[in-house]
Amino acid sequence: MLIAITRELxxxxxxxxxxxxxxxxxxxxxxxxxxxxxxxxxxxxxxxLARKVKRPPAVIAGELASDAGAMxxxxxxxxxxxxxxxxxxxxxxxxxxxxxxxRQQFGRISEPDQAGKIIVEHTNINPNKAAHIGHLRNATxxxxxVRCLRFLGHQVEVQNYLDNTGVQxxxxxxxxxxxxxxxxxxxxxxKGKFDYYCWDVYARVADFYQKSEENRKLRSLTLQAIEKxxxxxxxxxxxxxxxxxxAHLKTMAxxxxxxxxxxxxxxxxxxxxxxxxxxxxxxxxxxxxxxxGKNRGCWVMNTAxxxxxxxxxxxxxxxxxxxxxxxxxxxxxxxxxxYQLWKFGLLGLDFNYALFETGNDHPLWITAREKDxxxxxxxxxxxxxxxxxxxxxxxxxxxxxxxxxxxALGFEKEAANSVxxxxxxxxLTPACCEELGFPLSEQDRKRPFxxxxxxxxxxxxxxxxLDALVQKVLTEIRARHELPEEESEKIARIVAVGALRxxxxxxxxxxxxxxxxxxxxxxxxxxxxxxxxxxxxxxNIFRKLLESGxxxxxxxxxxxxxxxxxxxxxxxxxxxxxxxxxxxxxRQIAQSLELGQLCKYAFSLAQKFNLFYHRHHILSETDxxxxxxxxxxxxxxxxxxxxxxxxxxxxxxxKM
RNA sequence: GCGCCCGUAGCUCAGUUGGAUAGAGCGUUUGACUACGAAUCAAAAGGUCGCAAGUUCGAGUCUUGCCGGGCGCACCA
Numbered sequence: 001m002l003i004a005i006t007r008e009l010x011x012x013x014x015x016x017x018x019x020x021x022x023x024x025x026x027x028x029x030x031x032x033x034x035x036x037x038x039x040x041x042x043x044x045x046x047x048x049l050a051r052k053v054k055r056p057p058a059v060i061a062g063e064l065a066s067d068a069g070a071m072x073x074x075x076x077x078x079x080x081x082x083x084x085x086x087x088x089x090x091x092x093x094x095x096x097x098x099x100x101x102x103r104q105q106f107g108r109i110s111e112p113d114q115a116g117k118i119i120v121e122h123t124n125i126n127p128n129k130a131a132h133i134g135h136l137r138n139a140t141x142x143x144x145x146v147r148c149l150r151f152l153g154h155q156v157e158v159q160n161y162l163d164n165t166g167v168q169x170x171x172x173x174x175x176x177x178x179x180x181x182x183x184x185x186x187x188x189x190x191k192g193k194f195d196y197y198c199w200d201v202y203a204r205v206a207d208f209y210q211k212s213e214e215n216r217k218l219r220s221l222t223l224q225a226i227e228k229x230x231x232x233x234x235x236x237x238x239x240x241x242x243x244x245x246x247a248h249l250k251t252m253a254x255x256x257x258x259x260x261x262x263x264x265x266x267x268x269x270x271x272x273x274x275x276x277x278x279x280x281x282x283x284x285x286x287x288x289x290x291x292x293g294k295n296r297g298c299w300v301m302n303t304a305x306x307x308x309x310x311x312x313x314x315x316x317x318x319x320x321x322x323x324x325x326x327x328x329x330x331x332x333x334x335x336x337x338x339y340q341l342w343k344f345g346l347l348g349l350d351f352n353y354a355l356f357e358t359g360n361d362h363p364l365w366i367t368a369r370e371k372d373x374x375x376x377x378x379x380x381x382x383x384x385x386x387x388x389x390x391x392x393x394x395x396x397x398x399x400x401x402x403x404x405x406x407x408a409l410g411f412e413k414e415a416a417n418s419v420x421x422x423x424x425x426x427x428l429t430p431a432c433c434e435e436l437g438f439p440l441s442e443q444d445r446k447r448p449f450x451x452x453x454x455x456x457x458x459x460x461x462x463x464x465x466l467d468a469l470v471q472k473v474l475t476e477i478r479a480r481h482e483l484p485e486e487e488s489e490k491i492a493r494i495v496a497v498g499a500l501r502x503x504x505x506x507x508x509x510x511x512x513x514x515x516x517x518x519x520x521x522x523x524x525x526x527x528x529x530x531x532x533x534x535x536x537x538x539x540n541i542f543r544k545l546l547e548s549g550x551x552x553x554x555x556x557x558x559x560x561x562x563x564x565x566x567x568x569x570x571x572x573x574x575x576x577x578x579x580x581x582x583x584x585x586x587r588q589i590a591q592s593l594e595l596g597q598l599c600k601y602a603f604s605l606a607q608k609f610n611l612f613y614h615r616h617h618i619l620s621e622t623d624x625x626x627x628x629x630x631x632x633x634x635x636x637x638x639x640x641x642x643x644x645x646x647x648x649x650x651x652x653x654x655k656m
Numbered sequence: 657g658c659g660c661c662c663g664u665a666g667c668u669c670a671g672u673u674g675g676a677u678a679g680a681g682c683g684u685u686u687g688a689c690u691a692c693g694a695a696u697c698a699a700a701a702g703g704u705c706g707c708a709a710g711u712u713c714g715a716g717u718c719u720u721g722c723c724g725g726g727c728g729c730a731c732c733a
Contacts, residue, residue: 027673029672029673029674029675031672031675031676033676034676034677035676038676042675042676044675044676044714047675047713047714048713050713051712051713057713080676081676082676082713083675083676126733163733166732166733167732167733168732168733294731295731297731298731318658318729322730322731324731325731326731327731329731331730331731331732331733332732332733333733336733393660393661393727393728394727394728395728395733396659396660396661396727396728397659397660397728397729398733424661424662424726424727425727447725447726448725448726449726476695480693480695481693495695506669506670507668507669507670508669508670510661510662511662511669511670512661512662512726512727514668516668519668519682522681522682523695524681524682524695525680525681525682526669526680526681526682527681527695529695530681530695530696532695533695533696534696536693537692537693537696538692540692540693541692542692543692544692545692588672591672592672594672596669596670597670597672599670600670600671600680603680603681604680607680610696610697611696611697611698613692613696613697614696614697614698615697617691617692618692619691619692620691620692634692655693656693656695
């Protein structure tokens, strides 16, 4: 809606500028004036034109203002300095917004900006230990991004890749089989949180490897046994990977994260995805065999900007990334290239699929080795036009190689549409490490943060953090309300998840989150809870209104003096205008991938609403028309806030 | 050594493709519940945007150099 008005305005002005000055712009950059009294949209184009036509900006702005006066949706235009400031028709705009919200459109225009299917891959936790806070950041970023894309009308498929045959799983299997002497049957009998159990085992494997060369050899022997299949070690690996994957899904379900498909590495191997990709890479000469030097016997990809025979061997070596090892096994990057090709439908192969039981109503599929004749028809997976891989920034180098692989194969368009959704890690503050009972070296204690390490068992487990949050919220609820325990717990869960997701999403992607319990468990100030509370307050107004037998206003009702009311109330109009900007914010996020912008938006809208709530006591308002206007505003703000919360993956509790 | 990222209030962080007076939260100080529930609101104090040049109508934002910190650059993923 707002976007439509802006586009219309842009189109008209570009034309007017061309007619009057003979200067042609492709786009115009609208900004927002510092104060709402100055208007809703500002355009500094006169500064730029001033240079081009050699006349003062204020004069140019004045001329454009008179041209732009009679445009649809624009009430008036004025000039300040060299800025062109546009004022919207407040009453008409507000009613249109209210109607759009009532249609569940939230003020957006209906068509997506670009058609085509989008795949978002996120979470991707190695299924060998419990999920930690770093994984939560990945999953919340990925999940909220998916929600935003779907809000904009895109078709999105969410994939959570399971590296069920990798080194990390092998390490835990070594620990279980060789250190703990466990068989599959023993493991099946392990009660309690299996992912926690493996967390501890995994943390001890490093020491086990340190002890002897023989122990270290077990790693590759185990890995080979897993890849080969049909043996007891492979069975243990299968048990571990799937059981832990289920634990991860359960953890993620707690924070409202769901997936459409679980592609497994084992299928990429068994269904020979890699062999197909290997063949393609060799045919197109994207990789080559090295006869001598340190990479002797390997198939490598040259990652230099301009590779050529002119470069001496020793230098070329530094730019080579090994894709196939000298023992003939493929590296992770190789498998990832195959997987990425499949995502775009370029591999000419497909997985088999089976439904995966999750206990919730969202259907989840998993790749399977064999076709299941009994299974219902799976949806058409893959064949994306655009792919986002949510992976932390330390893997930027590898993501680049995958994209280079696509380019080398001639898939330029797909390479350009492969996006590394990069974000920085969650680390621990030194204080947090000590709280967890981890001794730190003198050097580490001086550092701003300490990296989470699964190998050392150093990290805050996702479920533990959530439990701590739920407990904290629960004590707050008990102090405020007398409710049945079950209801308190339900509210506590919603509030805790809101707080957690908001906390993880509010930072910019390339900000390292130095995790600290005090900060993460904080429930004051800029938190998800604050936004939830604003909605709860708004809903209380409408609940009371209904209880007293009055009707809630509808967008289709008549509001005879709404325009006048808003013209006389800049503060209230400012709230409405901010509420209308939700789709614009979401559209920005589709570009910037910065979910923090949505947090900031929701928070500032909630802040303005709380002030509004404080200043205008609606239910006791005696002027009927004024009351109706206030109710309309409260309603539309509350609904936009609820939608923003939904996009952040947060729910609204019935009370708090 | 090469590549990428970050230095903004006491602390934790925002700051759209360069735009109008650099913003939030926490913490500190002070005030507001007989109200749609105060998990709230109001007010105050707090800044050489790491340093120095440059680009231009305009720089926290772009360029270069320097200082300080982080992350990559495996026949691991």
